[in-house]
Amino acid sequence: MIYLRLFYEFFKVGLFSVGGGMATIPFLQDISLRLGWFTTSELSDMIAVSESTPGPIGVNMATFAGYKTAFGIFNNQFAGVLGGLVATVGLIAPAIIVIMLVSKALQKFSDNKYVKGAMYGLRAVSMALISYAGLGVMKITLINLDAFSKSGNIFDLFVFKTIILAVLIFVLQKIFKKIHPIVYIIFSAVVGIVFNFA
Amino acid sequence: MKKVSILDLFLTFMKIGAFSFGGGYAMLPILSKELVEKKGWTDDKELTDYYAIGQCTPGVIAVNVSTFIGNKLRGFFGGIIATLGMVFIPTVLLLVIAIFLTRFADNPYVKDALSGISACVCVLIVNAVIKMWKNSVVDFATFCLFLVSLGLCLATWFLPFSLSPVILVLGGAIAGIIIKKAKSGDKKK
Structure with missing residues (x-):
């Protein structure tokens, strides 16, 4: 079956x-x-x-x-x-x-000192794994090693459109803390389509 | 806390699932907005713990976190409802694409939109790191643990070895137990 x-x-x-x-x-x-x-x-x-x-x-x-x-x-x-x-x-x-x-x-063992110790170490490693994933995403989306190694021109290394959009969103959400992250996702999709990001 | 309705649980996670681009980590700021700020179902410290556990348990992190929160709010059934809510829209969408849109990923509009979204995903992950930082890296020992783990991960970009996150996570847990033990030993003296 x-x-x-x-x-x-x-x-x-x-x-x-x-x-x-x-x-x-x-x-x-x-x-x-x-x-x-x-x-x-x-x-x-x-x-x-x-x-x-x-x-x-x-x-x-x-x-x-x-x-x-x-x-x-x-x-x-x-x-x-x-x-x-x-x-x-x-x-x-x-x-x-x-x-x-x-x-x-x-729930049962949350006060156990070994569980507490393990969670204490685990959180730091988890943080590292998340940071690593974040750097990986940035490596793929914000820089273009292929174009750089072909032309040797330093300006080809950075994907300026994407970097500008990322910085813009970062600044906007620092200023307007109330706005839902979903709004920024939709906004970035629209910007991507309007300015032909791909 | 007031009992959360099953429908509310399902709809909230459905909304989160519908906008979770770029994997489980980028989802954290959305989870935090919906579950911590708007609903008050959990706090950032608890979310940090769920992510930490999600790193070393089987399955996709988004599913792990949904099950955790649903289970906390409404028990076993709640865990299942939250998880089904999370995967509902993605699953329906995928089936529709599989049936009707064979060349979906090649569509120029889809590609442009996703390139734009990838910029947003970078920001979302940076936010996730900022949000979790103060609950995770609490002292010098955890800072060192963080640096060593990140260093090992980054080294795989340049050196020919691979590293399973399972090993790192286990190492972190053991290191945590040893550090805590050493610290409590110091206090007794």
Whole structure:
């Protein structure tokens, strides 16, 4: 039964991908090679779409991959939708179960000195991981190493449009603290379209 | 605290999920705005802890945080409702795209909009770091721990080795226990 299989495979992805959506990609590559549910070029398509839509990338990938797989087998859109839903539920199920357990344990042991010590160290490392992810995003979006190494012109290194927009948003949200972050997301999308950012 | 309605829980997380571009970290300022400022369901310190735990538990961080908060507010069922709310719009959108828009990611408008949004995502992550900083880096020892971890991560850009976040997180937890123990030992003397 393909749906059980889909659930099982994506449950495994959810269980073993620790530390964010990008961690799911190697597991999906494995599925592609082992089971042939989708090709590697379809996978890069899925990554592109998952990154261009809202929502956790891992979840988006599961929905897309589940749809493709079931659609590929039954050649029917309803079957595809069901496949997408089954894969998504499979992916998030382990996280829900584990967090419920951790949450219970934390309530019980929150005064334990080892738990306190571990959380104390964990927060600092978590901070480092988030900063690292932030620097990674900036490296990709604000500077263009390819263009720089081709031309050797220092002005090609920086993506000025994007930098100006980022600085503008940063300053605006410092001044207008009441404005919802969602407003800035919509604003930046509109600016991107109007000024042809891509 | 007044009991949170299941519908409110679902709709709030649905709204957050609909605008979570750029992954779980960029989502933090939105979570903070909705859950801390507007609803008062949690505080920034608790959010920091949920993120810290989300780094070392399986699954996507956005899902982990939703489950945590839903579970805290309305128990097991609440955890599931919050998580389903979070993934609702993205899942529906993805299915629509999978069925009707085969070349969605290649569309020039989509590309332009996303390039613009990527600038905003940078700012959102910087804000996440600023927000969490005072709850995470509380003294010299945690500052050192932060610097060493970040240094190790950044070194993977230039040196040929890879580093699993799991190792870092485990190391951080152990270091935290040792530092706390050493500190309480000092006080006893």
